[in-house]
Amino acid sequence: MRIIVIGGVAAGTKAAAKAHRVDPNNEIILYQDESEVSYSACGMPYVISGVIADERKVIIRQPEDFAKDGIRVFIRHRVLGIDTGKQQLSVRNLQDNTNFTVSYDRLIIATGARPIVPNLEGITLEGVLTLRNISDLAQFKALLPALLPQKAVIIGAGYIGLELAETFHALNIKTTIIEKAPRILPKFDPEMAQRVHDHLLENQVEIILGDGLAKLNGSNGRITSVETELGKTVPADLVVIAIGVKPNTELAKQAGIELGVTGAVKVDSSMATNVAGVYAAGDCCETINRITGAATWMPLGDIANLQGRVAGENVAGGDARFPGIFGTAIFKTFKLTVAMTGLSEQSALESDFDPISIVTEGSDRARYYxxxxxxxLKLIADRKDGRLLGAQAVGFEGVDKMIDIAATALLGKLTCSDLENADLAYSPPFSPVLSPIIVAAGVLNGKLAAR
Incomplete structure (x- = not known):
């Protein structure tokens, strides 16, 4: 059986490797239109800052590594079309610009997502960049020593934008963030986002909120400033567009593969599409929120790997299932770690829950250590039965631990009462005698009982 995978970053390469392990007798081919496969996009801000000195470290495997397992990987090959009736792909070899047709028995679409780039005057000026793939990283590495920027503007205050604010600070580049929403990190609740906002200001990052990008100005083909929708002009030697990404679904849509309500490819729990023998995984497809049951789209590397593993097993004859996500995410900006899992208070309201919440202050070890x-730490629960709905944490150490505990509690559908009595590890170098999440759950449980 011939299995073809379209796309070779996270989901695609994971799917190909898993399919081979399930049945080594299958022929597996992977087409990737970039010059690299199997790389970690999440590591790229740290390559730019110099924290990761060797940029090749973010490339996990090469085509020859896959070849040792009998997986044929073709880089610089772009799939132009899918004929699901004939079970054929039209492919262009980007190295010599020749086209050919290849047949498949089963197909995995792992075409990922791409940055949203507004069609504005000046968008093609030198020094206007995005950061999503290896070619974007190469542009950064080439332009930074050439331009020697002193002032950078980041359009968008999401995860990538705030990670890059730290990166530019490390490179002694004065940074301004412009965000159209009324606050940074709109997925977080306001009081938690404000803590991050204040930390950015402490690190000399200028923040412009409630304003969008209108125009980019340049001289001799290079960026010199940006103009906002409200008329501000901000000088810039470097501009990063970080307003979000959108799924690459054109191939799927043209082939008659159904898209979901989020605009990404619709799949079931086996990662199968509406077309027999065709699966999808990673940033190009949607999934289910495990709390609300609603369709959701969250383009993150760990989710892509999990979905790719399921798609790879099933395409090779297995019976794996991907149950959906809680929306767990974490990032770092300067010294601050920021993380969340489950629903925010606002999203809980929008999902017809009756949320009750508490914000507490905790620490990563005993007070005397x-x-x-x-x-x-913020916990959100359902007022009806005390079931945990979500958690958010912002701080310097221990944030990842709190969020991972909360994510596991969501998995087990635990209530605040359950979490208040959790048996968690204690020793002064690692935790207070009662974990901060136990304390927070107790406070929230008391608040529930009082009502």
Whole structure:
């Protein structure tokens, strides 16, 4: 059986490797239109800042590594079309611009997502960049020493934008963030996002909220400033467009493969599309929110790997299932770690829950132990039965631990009462005698009982 995978970053390469392990007798071919496969896009801001000195470290495997397992990987090959009736692909070899047709027995679409780039005057000026793939990273690496920027503007205050604010600070580049929403990190609740906002200001990052990009100005083909919708002009030697991404679904749509309500490819729990023998995984497809049951789209590397593993097993004859996501995410900006899982208070309201919440201050170790660091923790529960709906944490140490505990509690559908009595590890170097999440759950449980 011939299995073809379209796309070779996270989901695609994971799917190909899993399919081979399930049945090594299958012929597996992967087409990737970029010059690299199997790389970690999440590591790229740290390559730019110099934290990761060797940029090749973010490339996990090469085509020859896959070849050792009998998986044929073709880089610089773009799939132009899918004929699901004939079970054929039209492919262009970008190295010599020749086209050919290849047949498949089963297909995995892992075409990923691409940055949203507004069609504005000046958008093609030198020094206007996005950061999503290896070619974007190469542009950064080439332009930074050539332009020697002193002032950068980041359009968008999401995860990538705030990670890059730290990166530019490390490179001594004065940075301004422009965000059209009334606050940074709109997926977080306001009081938690404000803590991050304040930390950015402490690190000399200028923030413009409630204003969008209108125009980019240049001289001799290079960016010199940006103009906002409200008439501000901000000088810039470097501009990064980080307003979000959209799924690459054109191939699927043209082939008659159904898209979901989010605009991404619709799949079931086996990662199968509406066309027999065709699966999808990663940033190009949607999934289910495990709390609300609603369709959702969350383009993150760990989700792509999990989905790719399921698609790869099933395309080779297995019976795996991907149950959906809680929306767990984490990132770092300067010294601050920021994370969330499940629903925010606002999204809980929008999903017809009756949320009740508490914000507490915790620390990563006993109060008397040297090096103690604090963080803010918010828990959200359903007022009806006390079931945990979500958690958010912002701080210096221990944030990842709190969010991972909360994500596991969501998996088990635990209530605040359950979490208040959790048996978690304690020793002064690692935690207060009662974990901050136990304390927060207790406070929230008391708040529920009082009502």
């Amino acid at each position: 040297p090096g103690r660091q604090g963080f803010s």
